[in-house]
Amino acid sequence: MNATSWPEARRVARSAGHPLDPTDVTLPEALGATLAVPLVALSPLPAYDAAAMDGYAVSGPGPWRVTGRVLAGDARPVEPLLPGTAVEIATGALVPAGVDAVLPYERARSRSDRVHGEIETGRHIRRRGDDCPLGEEVLPAGTLVTPTLLGLAASLGHDRLTVHRRPRVGVVVTGAELLSHGLPTPGRVRDAISPMLPGLVDSAGGVITWTTRVTDDKTALVEAMSRPDAEIVVVCGATSVGAADHLRGALEALAAQVRVHGVACRPGHPQLLATLPDGRCVVGLPGNPYAALVAALTLLTPLLGRLAGRAQRRAVTARLVGPVKVLDRDTRLVPVAREGSVVVPVGHDRPGLLWGAAEANALAVVPPGWQGAEVELLALPDADAAAAVAVRPPEPESGPTPPEVAPTGADGPPGGVLRLPARTPLAVATTSEN
Numbered sequence: 001m002n003a004t005s006w007p008e009a010r011r012v013a014r015s016a017g018h019p020l021d022p023t024d025v026t027l028p029e030a031l032g033a034t035l036a037v038p039l040v041a042l043s044p045l046p047a048y049d050a051a052a053m054d055g056y057a058v059s060g061p062g063p064w065r066v067t068g069r070v071l072a073g074d075a076r077p078v079e080p081l082l083p084g085t086a087v088e089i090a091t092g093a094l095v096p097a098g099v100d101a102v103l104p105y106e107r108a109r110s111r112s113d114r115v116h117g118e119i120e121t122g123r124h125i126r127r128r129g130d131d132c133p134l135g136e137e138v139l140p141a142g143t144l145v146t147p148t149l150l151g152l153a154a155s156l157g158h159d160r161l162t163v164h165r166r167p168r169v170g171v172v173v174t175g176a177e178l179l180s181h182g183l184p185t186p187g188r189v190r191d192a193i194s195p196m197l198p199g200l201v202d203s204a205g206g207v208i209t210w211t212t213r214v215t216d217d218k219t220a221l222v223e224a225m226s227r228p229d230a231e232i233v234v235v236c237g238a239t240s241v242g243a244a245d246h247l248r249g250a251l252e253a254l255a256a257q258v259r260v261h262g263v264a265c266r267p268g269h270p271q272l273l274a275t276l277p278d279g280r281c282v283v284g285l286p287g288n289p290y291a292a293l294v295a296a297l298t299l300l301t302p303l304l305g306r307l308a309g310r311a312q313r314r315a316v317t318a319r320l321v322g323p324v325k326v327l328d329r330d331t332r333l334v335p336v337a338r339e340g341s342v343v344v345p346v347g348h349d350r351p352g353l354l355w356g357a358a359e360a361n362a363l364a365v366v367p368p369g370w371q372g373a374e375v376e377l378l379a380l381p382d383a384d385a386a387a388a389v390a391v392r393p394p395e396p397e398s399g400p401t402p403p404e405v406a407p408t409g410a411d412g413p414p415g416g417v418l419r420l421p422a423r424t425p426l427a428v429a430t431t432s433e434n
């Protein structure tokens with residue numbers, strides 16, 4: 001196997017597709033997608049001269065005679081103020097013409113209908129367009145739509161946003177030994193990859209539209225991968241060279257162009273990336289769950305980010321402190337936790353074990369022969385990100401709850417394809433692609 005270097009693998013993944021078509025969606029639907037056009041101010045901000053404090057809007061030198069009251073939301077036109085007069089005004093209310101300043105209640109002394117105080121011309125008035133002029137390009141295309149961006153878009157007068165369509169991901173889970181629930185038994189293990197994929201895919205800008213489990217059989221794998229309704233097919237397991245590992249054979253049968261044929265990294269060595277003749281991409285994740293996570297962050301999230309139209313982010317780096325086994329030829333991906341200004345390895349990072357990664361904030365990228373202190377970090381979607389949540393519309397059901405696959409794979413339906421239930425609506429993490 002001629003393994004691609006880790007940085008090159010990510011570059012190839014990022015360039016293996018193009019941003020998907022723009023689509024117009026409501027603000028809530030846009031959360032987690034990427035702006036396909038710049039966010040423009042449809043209104044100046046503020047949209048009108050507005051009071052910034054509760055108090056008196058005054059005209060000319062004081063003392064002032066109070067002639068009325070303007071509250072926020074008052075739509076009736078207010079007469080221009082004459083010098084020597086004032087109106088009581090609420091924060092956010094439209095400031096009448098002729099006003100020189102707003103005098104906050106705390107600074108005002110009032111006697112009968114007269115008000116006294118010191119003013120500074122222009123003080124406590126937010127002038128129309130002061131914060132943002134009409135037509136300003138506020139954020140560029142390629143910006144991730146976050147909860148904050150939705151608030152800003154609403155302030156600027158948007159009801160809908162033009163975003164890139166989210167890339168659809170189909171998942172093919174291989175492995176006759178896999179259980180989808182209950183305790184592991186001799187020869188049987190729990191499928192640990194499918195549960196982590198929806199969050200990873202969502203946080204990178206995509207959406208899983210179907211999940212299928214296949215027995216260890218090349219024809220079944222070819223059939224599952226031929227489903228056209230996803231831009232990316234993720235195959236879990238079957239990447240290696242064992243008697244039951246049919247991914248490479250299936251790709252050959254499908255006349256796929258393999259672009260990454262193994263990556264010089266540990267774990268995650270056998271991961272691969274291929275393009276099918278119709279343009280769909282296939283990402284092969286090794287069966288060992290931590291290796292699958294590494295491969296997802298190496299190949300899948302950059303590809304998703306590209307298809308989702310996300311601008312590429314600058315690498316985040318940190319000083320790595322603690323024992324790390326550095327390899328001669330391979331990049332190591334090490335789960336780390338932040339401790340003050342540095343990151344430290346958390347351990348528990350064998351290829352089959354997600355314990356360390358589940359404790360970590362990020363994976364540190366330790367290049368071959370590394371001697372330095374700084375490392376690149378790949379952020380892991382975390383609870384904070386998951387809390388910035390949108391509930392996506394339910395995805396199409398992909399069939400009834402499946403039976404478990406028998407160890408021999410012989411009890412599956414004709415063609416060996418078993419359906420897994422579609423995932424339920426998901427808490428969406430909005431971290432960017434790494």
Ligand SMILES: Nc1nc2c(c(=O)[nH]1)N[C@H]1C(S)=C(S)[C@@H](COP(=O)(O)OP(=O)(O)OC[C@H]3O[C@@H](n4cnc5c(N)ncnc54)[C@H](O)[C@@H]3O)O[C@H]1N2
Nearest residue numbers: 175189190191192193237238239240245269286287288291
């Ligand atoms: N002769 C060689 N054998 C192996 C090599 C190699 O280079 N030469 N590479 C090893 C490495 S590294 C990895 S990683 C694995 C990759 O294996 P596959 O992608 O073919 O996956 P499987 O063989 O199906 O499974 C490997 C391992 O992972 C468990 N598994 C599979 N799927 C899941 C899942 N969804 N959830 C939890 N665990 C899963 C499976 O039971 C096996 O234990 O190959 C090595 N071998």
Ligand code: MOO
Nearest residue numbers: 267268269291351
């Ligand atoms: O490198 Mo494998 O990808 O260790 O588990």
